[in-house]
Amino acid sequence: MSSIFEPLFESLDFKNIVDSIGSCIVLYDMPESMRVFVSSAISQYTGRQLIYIAPSSKASERVSTNASSLLGGAAGHITYQDIQFVQGTYSKERTLQNRRVLSDVIKGDIKMLCLSPECLMQRFPLPDFTNIIINIGDIYEPQELIKTLVNLGYERVSMVEGKGQCALRGDILDIFSPLDDIPYRIEFFDTEIDSIRPFDTLSQRSESGVNSIEISPAPFYIIEESKRENAAESIISFIESNNDNAETASDMFSSGAAPLSNIGRMELDMQRLKATGFFPSIHLWYPLIEETLPIESYIKNAIIVLDTPNSVFTRIEREHAAFLDSLKQAVLRGDAIKKQAELCYTVDEIKQRLLAANPIIMQDMLLAFSGFVPEKLFNLSAKSTNEMYRGNFAEFAKGMKEYTGNGFAVGIATQSENRAKRIQSALSLEGFAMPDFIPDAYTLTHGKAVFIPISYYEGFVYDSAKIAIITQSDLYGSAQRKRVSTSKSRPIEAFIELNKGDYVVHEMHGIGVYEGTVRLQSEGTWRDYLYIRYQGSDKLYIPVDQFDRVQKYIGSEGYEPKLDSLNSTSWQKQKAKVKSSLKKLAFNLVELYAQREATPGFAFEPSPAWEEEFNDNFEFELTPDQQSAIDEVLADMEKPKNMDRLLLGDVGFGKTEVAMRAAFRAVINGKQVALLAPTTILVEQHYHSFIRRFRGFPVKIAKLSRFQSPAQNKATLIALFRGEIDIVIGTHRLLSKDVKFKNLGLLIVDEEQRFGVGHKESIKNIKKTVDVLTLSATPIPRTLHMSMVGIRDMSIIETPPEERQPVQSYVVSSSAALIRDVILRELGRGGQVYFLYNRVQRMEDFSARIRRLVPEAKIAIAHGQLRSNVLEDIMMDFSMGRYDVLLCSTIIENGLDIPNVNTLIVYDADRFGLGQLYQLRGRVGRSARKAYAYFLVRPDKALSEVAEKRLSAIRQFTEFGAGFRIAMRDIQIRGAGNIFGPEQSGQMSAIGYDMYCKMLERAVLSAQGKLVEDTEKDTRVDMNINAYLPENYVDGQAQRIEIYKRISWVKNDEDKQEVIALLIDRFGEPPEEVIALINIALLRSLAGNIGSDLVMYKNGILTLRLNPDYIKDPEMLLYILKDESNIKLTSGKTTKLLIKTSKDAQEALKLGIETLERLNNKLSMAQIDNKRG
Template identity: 30%
Template sequence: MAEPNSLLRLYRGDRRLNDFLRHWATAPLGERVALSGAAGSLPALVAASALTELKQTIVVLRSDKEEAAYFLNDLEKLLPQGSVLFFPDSYRRPYADRDQTDNSNIGLRAEVLDRLRGDQPIVVVTYPEAIAEKVITRGQLDARSMEVAVGARLDVGFLNEYLFELHFERVDFVEKPGQFSVRGGIVDVFSFAHPEPHRLEFFGSEVESIRTFDVVDQLTLQRVDRMTLVPNVEDKSSTERRESLTAYAGPKALVWIERPEVALEKLDRVYRLAEEAFVGLHSVVRRLEPHELYVRGAEWDRELAGRGIAVDGVPSDSASWHTLAQPAFAKKFDLLAKTLDGHRQAGRALWIMCGQESQRERLKAILHDLNEGLEVNWIDGALHRGWEDPEAGLIAYVDHDLFERYQRFTIRDQHEQAQALTLKELNALQVGDFVAHIDHGIGKFGGLQKIDVGGVKQEAIKLVYRDSDVLYLSIHSLHKIAPYATKEGTEPSLSKLGSPAWQNAKSKTKRRVKEVAFDLIKLYAKRREAKGFAFSPDSYLQHELEASFAYEDTPDQMKSTADVKADMESPIPMDRLICGDVGFGKTEIAVRAAFKAVADSKQVAVLVPTTLLAFQHFRTFSKRLDGLPARVDYLNRSRTAKETKVVLQDLEDGKIDILIGTHRILG
């Protein structure tokens, strides 16, 4: 199965691509080189080719954050990992307070600045609101950063003071950027330049090992040779000199602007907001003025005069690529098959990109039924938009547009990870709360304390048991304890350390669980002996229904759908419960299962608990099954006696395929 970067190889010798890259690299500084007539995701393919061929850092400026995110996702599928980074805005509004900043975005910005200091060319994707904020200069970042390598001589006390000077916060457990913790010869630190925190282990004054770890479970991810300590580079209360991102990227960096006039207008808009916010400041602390923190449109336009610039152009000049956007087929697959066959007869290669394996298999089945001899090249992974390129003899479609599905963009959420469950619960525990230890039973939480272990101070969890017995638990054994849940208003009895009572209680519980399991096994054995109806494999209409879902299936949705259909195709009666929060797609699974039954000439009853839900499900089922051979109706107390009689008669006559209702449908 091919991948999206296969398209890079197909365009490698393209005359139009090579002419554009050569012109961009050699044009006089300040001249705007236009990429005209490149439809769909072709601009992303050109940008990826530019990095590969020109080997220069490229700053790509799209018109807004959403466009930038889709462009980023396209480049991530076309280029090796780590070759493209996203540069977002950091503050929700100019001169915002610290609690109104986005730590995740600050981390992403710091990572870009750190990578731009290196020799490896990268693509930085951004948008006007992000570059409106100036960044600290390279010299200042060098002065405020420190690289730590395995084998380096570094005193833990000095590192502690250095991190305080960088305004890092010392905590018990590292959870987000700008935090660090010290436990004897182990230092955990979350630098703004890395997506994960690092654990530094010292042997005396020597760095013995450096490992990244997961803040959720505190487990090691990988060993590394070095890491860079970078502070919050977006602290706008500091008085350091700042410059634009493009100036920071250096004079050799190329710039690609989607729509220059839009970018300049948005820069001026952010600057005006900054001026208004600055006038309204009431602070005794001196703050830098807007011109020191933000970039005006005219200022940035003058700066661009000294570098190579590419822009998105209009397809009117002779250098236009003359490509077309992917047509809208409105889920008319016969028209799609006819169009693809026409391109095939014209000698054009057909490529279809699919974001999910399930979508690819559905589309394959549909096209096979409509035109068995159609040869299509399939790509595992979909760019944002498809295109038609007659000159290159290539047609590239994306599946989500064929099925009118929404494609979500994804931006790596670098630092805003959820805390570990154990850490959250630990932080939520109050002294005196009941906890259960897997080996020692029920005790009371006594807080975090530092104890001496072999001459080294370490943090431990204090647990108090009956008769004031105390157990100290290492923080590395958090998985052994859990908050103890009991009935409201009742207190459990504390366990006695060394007593067999807790082990006896566990043994008794295990025996009871085995008894329940035995009863369940007997029940399920009887069910397996019963014979049910084995439904047929998915039909063409089933594929069409599932492919028309407006959103991408979640992994759990895909698994649940497959499990339900496997149950239905088995002669054993189905006994399955689908669990999930509101809005996570349970109804969609029910729609698919119901239609699968209808396709085998069965009638389906959907039982719901409330009158309102009956009508809501009726609307949902009707909308999803619109255009398919399935009639949906409903029964609840809001329907008149006459309407109910008609519905029941139609149901008896087999005219209704799916009936949705409350307990009335059981009467």
């Protein structure tokens, strides 16, 4: 993108600056935006890589984003991996990202590397790690390649879900390298690589192939194989030396030190180090046993830019002091040794390195330079254009005429062609002509103004070189930011895992306990069965082709279901009770929907010019789900009937933007908008969000809550009645009788399920007269959504949000010293802490312990048993920073967004579900500051088998980012109960969630008058044929269960081909036993469709026993059997179809499917003809 820098390259100042590189020089009187521009230009002009040291981590990210735009993506930043002396599992998002950036730096793909001051403290591994390039046609022994990957620190798993994992299944190798956003599937033909295909971690399906991939070591720190034994011995030696002298005082540790605790864990870690070259806390030891380098050493002959050195060194001194303090506390509690002070470079060492580098110093003003002696000073006299015009295009056009008239090269930064056209049109009306937006062909030229296709946060004017860069924030007051990697995200299609000991539901037999799969032999052939244990000694063995009749039991959290008996009618009675309840529910919902369809409402007209302007001011790119939701909401508003739409999605998924666009549409149509929130704190958050988003538009926004004075509320009520307020945001106060609107057109309800019965009734009455958009922060499963199509308008936002900063997560043993250290660290950086302790009765006692432990912290208590006004006051005070720590129950799950809270401590984490922990973790990390989550487990606690499994899942989720599907499924199921309220939630618990969804769908179709078969079919296939999944084809219980389930869903040939394609993709060509299993599942479905409950095979004859309850129209069955010479119909005690096939069982199965497919097609055609007749 050299054309953007040409006017700068021509300036005398720039040439002198370039000529002075190699000596210490100072560039001053220039805003940050120009510092980035000049630095990028220097790298571009010299062809050398440049290191930009920013004064903070936030500035480093901002500089990296803007430099990347200027340099065509060739910029990146390193995230400081702060050192916490915590023995346990931790998340590796930051280290994996750093691995990727450094790999690009070494290859030369990154021209400008941006660093925060703390990065200068960190010791980095030598840049000699070797990446592996794998190409199609390369020769590898699969077992040797996966051994190599394990030696590179990859974890071998049965199914790849997160970075740093690999899996080998026969001739198929899956790998997720830290260098990539997606994993790859390598398929071998013997030892030759036949294909390399990216695949999706959720669906596990691959896409079109690539020719090659690059694989790096998985961990950031890893010991090569030949050094592992010595490395482990060195660490043990350090520990033993420390423990021998544990009570010896030193200058730093004046009160002595404790022996290193958890020696047992360290022994396990050393075993892992010897085997793999890695263990979870290797970053706490690596610099003591291996040679390391400072980050600057990764780039030979790098140009160093030091932005505001005083700020940089102040930050380093503060961070290094915090590191030493943290180390001191860890040594005293036995979590670290003194020698680990060498993990970081000292402040003096860093200063000496930078002095020797002769950096280019850049800053706003001419100040002292922290020991640097510059050879030359350059006063660039540039100024910021920050928010210079704020929508005033007359002033903007005047400025453009002056700039171009004086020979300036002017660039207007925008990546949106639509926005460029609107700017062009607005300037044209003011008498200034702009050329068209041409992203691939533009030149920044003196005396002209052009659009430049970059994302830049703030403009500048540089008089000496006659350059002016104008950005969106200068014109509109907000800079557009891009969401990260959302284009590759897919809706969540979670498959629920089934483990031995889990409760399951069989549609015909009820609730039992899954005891695994067994392979049984009958008459010389083998079949796989599910073994389910029921009440007493009752057992049930179910062929795996009938797996579609079985679901994992999911009910209300903490509900323990009662096992059914195979010799009792209790299950049938329970289903009948739920069916009756659902019939009533479905009828009411269908009737309500029909009434609303028939009731006239206001049709909101679009206003393209206004709305495009408003839409372009959104600072992120919309996710696909957001765009769909907006389209659905606005389409509803355009119809001449009242909208009643439910918008679902977790906090941060972007529901508020959807609501704002609906509100804007209503306001420009002359209607008022009311936003109803359940708590005062949410009112405050929404109010400030709306004020910020609607800035620059003639929209009057007010709030109504008990935190407003009586006079303020009275003034708001009068203004509402007069129509002087466009949007009002309030609590249930908005539902009071004295609140009167002049022309209310849209009601937005946030978290309706959290309002009381009376308030819900008031909302229900309002729904009859205005458009209503309801927001819910708890998502529901797509299956429930599909069950309600036609009775409830719903939009679902499932695309995960961008992570502003990955949340650094730890699963650790709890200790008083650790808790104190964690809290003080957060307070030390001016932040706040959520401390989750979910035992309300003991919370006061526990808070007293925390107060004694951390007397420096102001602690508040929040839980659901407090009176609502008391709870609101506490939450409001906490959000305003009046408390440091909020000791709370899971109440914080409910949609709070407090950016200053960036540490979460969860006590007794093993007591929570993975979904809960996933959602709780999302309550921090909602700002540009690093966030931490500590999942604490009591070290002396004997865990139950269930808790052990849960903790194992949490560790995997924390360490590898895996388990997202399980987490989301858990969250969704918990959210399902919110849709219908407590009564239906109880019905759901009684029969399990999946069964409930099936029955709900039937009830809805029935209430809509659509034909629904009420009889539950249960067809069995009894054939002496080997039909199972060999362990050497699909291994791992979770994967086998998933494949069994998918096979049982086969209903037609299309399903069959889809499953075969999936198996080939993931596991290779299926053996004949697997094909037989799929064919049996298909045969079972086809036979059930024509009324059979049992299929048997003997001596070349396929016998279908017909069940009269399954046959809706016997005459139609007789009709389709006409002209079928190989089928015989027999009657007697039972009616049977005899199909002549083959003496060979495999061939008989194939012929039976062909015959039944023909009958099914004839039946379908006959039913269509019957409807037409």
